[in-house]
Amino acid sequence: MSSTRFKPGTGGGGGVYKPKLTFEGEELDYNTDRDIHYCIRGVNKQNGITTFSDPQLGFDHKLLDNVAKAGLRKPTPIQRHGMPQLMAGLDVMCCSHTGSGKTASYLLPIITKILRESTIAANTGHTSSSSSGSASSSSSSTSSSAPERKPKTFPAALILCPTHELALQISNDANMFGKGLPVESFAVFGGQSMGIELSRLKRGTVNILVATPGRLLHLLTEFDVLSLGKVKYFVVDEADEMFDRGFFPQIGDIVNQFLTPKDERTNALFSATFPNQIQHFAKKQLRSGYIFVVIGILGGASPDVCQEIVCASRAEKQMKIHKIVENLENEDKKLLVFCNSIEKVNEVADFLVRGEFKAARIHSDLTQSERTQSLKDFEAGRATILVATSVAARGLNIRGVDLILNYELPTNITEYIQRIGRTGRVGVAGETISFFDEDTDAELANDLVGALSSGNQNVPEFLSDVCEAAGEEKEYETEEDLYFKMKKLKIKRCADYFEEEDAW
Known part of the structure; x- marks a missing residue:
């Protein structure tokens, strides 16, 4: 592939050259006087944004209110360049140093997509599995004489992460951003009461599920309270840590046995480093032509x-x-x-x-x-x-x-x-x-x-x-x-x- 690089806004003319593959440049970090290097690679990459209210994102006004209440004033570099790719329905591999705002960069587009699908479903009179998280749409086609199915959760989004604390934090952030909106997040992880998790999942109201791989696999194989058959957004957070902790075989079982095919969902990997094993994983789990977003120096410490x-x-x-x-x-x-x-x-x-x-x-x-x-x-x-x-x-x-x-x-x-x-x-x-x-x-x-x-x-x-x-x-x-x-x-x-x- 071509390694041609150019600054945003420049390009070849007359259709003589192949499409440019990379945006690369320097920009001022939102809260410092320091320039941040960024690189976005992919044929269909989207231009970056400068504000959360950018029309390219189309965030709901209530979501914008929640973002402001959370103290997010301006998008960080990973949010500026990562969110437009997800809003365009593109798969992404995002690398940025810890503490750079990666969680919001995927939660906000996911919440927006779920809200849009909920609105479309309401306008057409159809029940959206992604907005309700329940199995009502699938059970409506069954015969009235068939045994009544117990409610269970069909999340629209699945987010995998390596630790209990991080799972809870991501879920709390999702509920904070989605407050007052038809978005409900829940975290499942080892060490939490199984009874609490089963009770919550049986209600069928969760549309953003955050999980550690081991507990999720246990729930999928041992209990009939959860299905990943309607997941449209799949995120692996801290992908390098997932590999270091030996979670990749469990993730493989989840993806291969329970998750919707990758061509039917938007996929995202977020990581602070990008070793060879993560490259291989990305090629297998992301759709071809995924967008590669890098902020700063790969594997480097935060310059702050x-x-x-x-x-x-x-x-x-x-x-x-x-x-x-x-x-x-x-x-x-x-x-x-x-x-x-x-x-x-x-x-x-x-x-x-x-x-x-x-x-x-x-x-x-x-x-x-x-x-x-x-x-x-x-x-x-x-x-x-x-x-x-x-x-x-x-x-x-x-x-x-x-x-x-x-x-x-x-x-x-x-x-x-x-x-x-x-x-x-x-x-x-x-x-x-x-x-x-x-x-x-x-x-x-x-x-x-x-x-x-x-x-x-x-x-x-x-x-x-x-x-x-x-x-x-x-x-x-x-x-x-x-x-x-x-x-x-x-x-x-x-x-x-x-x-x-x-x-x-």
Whole structure:
């Protein structure tokens, strides 16, 4: 395929050339003075929008009111370029850093599409399965003597995500945007009462279903309360995390056994990174000619996040976190602390509680209600510190996080980028501190230097020394050096990435 690139508004003339495949350019982020690089690839791609009220989107006035009440003033780059593709009925693969507004970029078009179908159904006198979510339309054709079927849910939209907390958050956002409209969302996930889920699904009123793959597959195979036979909008959120957690076989079972054919629905994959496995998945699950939207640098950290790496041995960490917490408490700020194990989360949380700091914890050994309560306490300010494993690193929009602290650094750079993405969200500047212990973190040093350099962050001298001691280059000052490091990290610039034939 052609790798020709051009700025929006330019093009070939006279029909001599093939259709241009890529929009590429720079634009000003809505809440900063920083330029954001974007790239949109696909023959039928749509132009970007600048406001939620753009006629190209055609959002309902009540939906626009709800968007304003949610505090969304102007679309973020992923919303500006992603929403028009979905509104045009095109399949999309969207890559953008964490905290960039991906959830709203697919929820708002889905809600709008459901509202339009509901209006058409009302005007024609037909019951729309996508607006009611019930099985009434299918049961109306059966004989009056046939046994009465129990109500069950036929959602119009299915959204898959990797964690309980993210599923609940997406569903809550959908209900917030759809408040006062004939749109109802519900989340199903492991750890939630099965009785509650069965009761809700039997009512047949849910038209946007958010689910973790395991629980959804259990409901589909063991209970007759749910059918995916009328799904018109299918979204996989945090696709790279889905792969990392081993969910792809379950997703395959859901798609192949229960979901409508991909040609009969609009499909979307959203991810912060785009490894080879996700490329392969996208080719299988999206219709041919899907639109590829990339905002910023693939796999890069949010440019709104200030990163600081602090040298700290295991013996020094408690003393240093105590000082950090004291300063934040005096400034009435919130801290999210990441550790690598449940045991370390409990150890750090207990240490802070003994110091009379308001600390909560979240990890997989807690019940779902305990995890939910910890998040509520943190958001409400009853706890100013949340100590967590990586269960809180993906997708969650935890409001009001002023500082991220990696008490323990993860073992890979992707997880590091996801963790620090819990702050600096949707254009608001954030700050992170990471404790670096040379005894345990030396293998991550080179990747940290590359991530810091590519994000225009300062590289501390001790970190460069660690790299130099390992035989690596000490500085990455030239464009060629930086490009080499980005290639090694698989963090590719948009223009370079799209020239690779195998990526398409």
